[in-house]
Amino acid sequence: MGGHHWPVDADVRHAVDELYADYAEALDEGPIEAWPELFTVDGEYLLIAKENHDRGLPIGLMRCESRGMLTDRVRSITQLSLHAPRVLRHVLGPLRVRPAAGTAGDDSAPSPGHSDHSWTVTASYVVFQTLLDADTHVLSCGRYLDLVVADGDRLRLRRKVTVYDNPLVPNSIVFPL
Amino acid sequence: MGGHHWPVDADVRHAVDELYADYAEALDEGPIEAWPELFTVDGEYLLIAKENHDRGLPIGLMRCESRGMLTDRVRSITQLSLHAPRVLRHVLGPLRVRPAAGTAGDDSAPSPGHSDHSWTVTASYVVFQTLLDADTHVLSCGRYLDLVVADGDRLRLRRKVTVYDNPLVPNSIVFPL
């Protein structure tokens, strides 16, 4: 394979795999408090319907613009105790990892607030839900459009946009995907 | 882990991961024109029911024997404009990568038309379909039986056989899986 030029090296891809395994575990198994820690301090999260995203409408079901807002969201989820009688499972399609525009190999212009090393990561996701004594079904299906950065000793999400393909039932949308 | 002998090295596995991420993205997100580019010029694609495949019957729902035929197929898909009101998501099981017989570590006998470096890749696949204002369901499920080769500066598909487990509804089979 000599002379081939991969868009990202194996170590980065490996670390991206780790990040998404941690992400799925935080949401499926908990503790949900681990979820905000996977974002940078200035990390953003947007949960938006495909129909709105395709039209460029910035109207999302959930929007957080910092880790503090993510933590607030977690607090309201745990206070409402909504996740008792169901189990969620995140399964992802192949992760597509690319150096983010203007940052790859460019050590001279670090962006404020996060590392100068960043990658776009896209993947299809499916979340399966099992309710008590009921069959498993697809709760949501869609695409992640993410920006991942090196932050301290690990990778974190600088921005995560979860674009879901179909309208969700109202009582499910308080939980991040 | 010294002294262990893995069937393929981490760089190859990494590049295979990239190829299948590109494959899923081309079909799920488009542009569909990127799909033929993931095959070699002499690349073959066969979409076949498990029942026929297990019996050795070469009767497939779609058969392309070159990148030119794949491009023709893309042209007819885009002209028919069939993919407006639905969204597809490819999710794969673990990829099994093995050096292809007669080629691993054998630089002396390159096959005509493609690189002397090639690997068989097998994986289960599931394609989820979401129709407008409807629940997500499994469109197709089955197994990839592929031959991947180093071609120029990247890996490409020399042959892809998609074996689907259950009969598909007629209006879905014009689209590759």
Added chain:
Amino acid sequence: MGGHHWPVDADVRHAVDELYADYAEALDEGPIEAWPELFTVDGEYLLIAKENHDRGLPIGLMRCESRGMLTDRVRSITQLSLHAPRVLRHVLGPLRVRPAAGTAGDDSAPSPGHSDHSWTVTASYVVFQTLLDADTHVLSCGRYLDLVVADGDRLRLRRKVTVYDNPLVPNSIVFPL
């Protein structure tokens, strides 16, 4: 990415990917006789409902405490010829790989019966089932809680605990997941 400390190196993660690809293939495609070979000689397998697992009840639907017991299980499955008219497909969420407590980087105290190199591996799994002339559905969904060890020239399962989220239909539980 210099100076970053990943919990496991890329080679180990790569080998874990291979192990789970082999596992899925043994159960989905066969031969099923390859399944016990993915465990150590003293390998354990437990298939247990989430409800029981969460309560600390050790009551599982299937429990094998050695490779010999796994082989016996395979023999009864093949004699009953239960797997004719259906196809299974294993799809996994992201694999989370961590050095096992007390063993990582500790070469001085090898455990009897297996290597001193071991890792915990957790992942969500979904198994899709396609019956003859029927739609594909989710047979089972849940979580793997595994202990993987270096054993000879490859990784093997020292312990696999498959925790399933919903009760399974009776005729499916004779088959491992």
